[in-house]
Amino acid sequence: MVQGNLCTIFSVFHGKVSLCRNYSVTLYDFLDIRLALIDKDMEIINTVKELKERISALRNDNKTIGLVPTMGALHEGHASLVRRSVQENDVTVVSIFLNPTQFNDPKDLERYPRTLDSDCKLLEECGAQIAFAPSVAEVYPEPDTRHFSYPPTDEVMEGARRPGHFNGVCQIVSKLFYMADPDRAYFGEKDYQQIAVIRRMVEDLGFRLEIVPCPVIREDNGLARSSRNALLAPEEKAIAPNIYRILQESKSLGLSVDETRDWCVEQINAIDGLEVEYYSIVDGDTLADVHSWDEAESIVGCITVYCGKTPIRLIDHTRYK
Ligand code: AMP
Secondary structure, eight states, X not given: OOOOOGGGTEXXXXXXXXXXXXXXXXXXXXXXXXXXXXXXXXXXXXXXXXXXXXXXXXXXXXXXXXXXXXXXXXXXHHHHHHHHHHHHOSEEEEEEOOOGGGOSOHHHHHHSOOOHHHHHHHHHHHTOSEEEOOOHHHHOSSOOOOOOOOTTTTTSTHHHHSTTHHHHHHHHHHHHHHXXXXXXXXXXXXXXXXXXXXXXXXXXHTOOXXXXXXXXXXXXXXXXXXXXXXXXOHHHHHHTTHHHHHHHHGGGSOOOHHHHHHHHHHHHHTSTTEEEEEEEEEETTTOOBOSSTTSOSSEEEEEEEEETXXXXXXXXXXXXX
């Protein structure tokens, strides 16, 4: 964002540039230094055309590209994905786009926090090279009528409670994959089910890229970092950490799968201001319900809880094995 202007600190004489008296460099070195500085600055791109041109140029230079799709209101959870991508790719593109097609509740979309300026500052600090922040008309010049269906991953849990949600996720993520043509795309395990659905879509559409799942970043009290946490009142913030605490506690009780599920729901519902929408203990790959700890190699408990008066919908998960 900050455009370094070295002209103000260099003086040019006979094809040589003198810098702070003690150093002398050629004009070519000067241009290299300037380009290196500009490279560190993050570009903000708003149009699909400009993004595609930039990506083509990077591809011609054999650069590897990491993509981090986000909806903005960025926090340390997003930052962890961006830092990982910066480490593993030549160029990191972060999309900031509040995708209307994945919101089944217009009120949820309306109250979603929007913080573009501070988002760009955080991304620049993390070392991202490109922030892609298009308008809705830019991404959807025509209504997207594509329909995606990957049962059971998109039908259970969030899929059952938020009709159309994963269809909208597949619409935007596939568009971003076409536009940014990444080698790797980074997603948080915070949205555990989303990763399972996107893996199926990548397989189905034959995208040649790697999906990189990244661990959940939490507050010190265990609450999963989320853009929606900004909407919680102080008293709601105080009770929300109980969700993860109870899920963690349930691992050491020696109960069966069904007893564990019922115990978690009972404990969380007993806290004033929290109400479980569902708690499903599932095969970590297929997301099908399991009823015994031996039934699958990987077992995960996925929960959604209504918190407070608004109420704010919080999602979380824990791994049993
Ligand atoms: P969102 O902006 O909510 O769509 O999130 C963009 C990406 O950041 C998704 O892949 C999320 O799973 C990921 N993400 C959000 N919160 C966290 C978190 N607390 N830890 C790790 N990843 C996260």
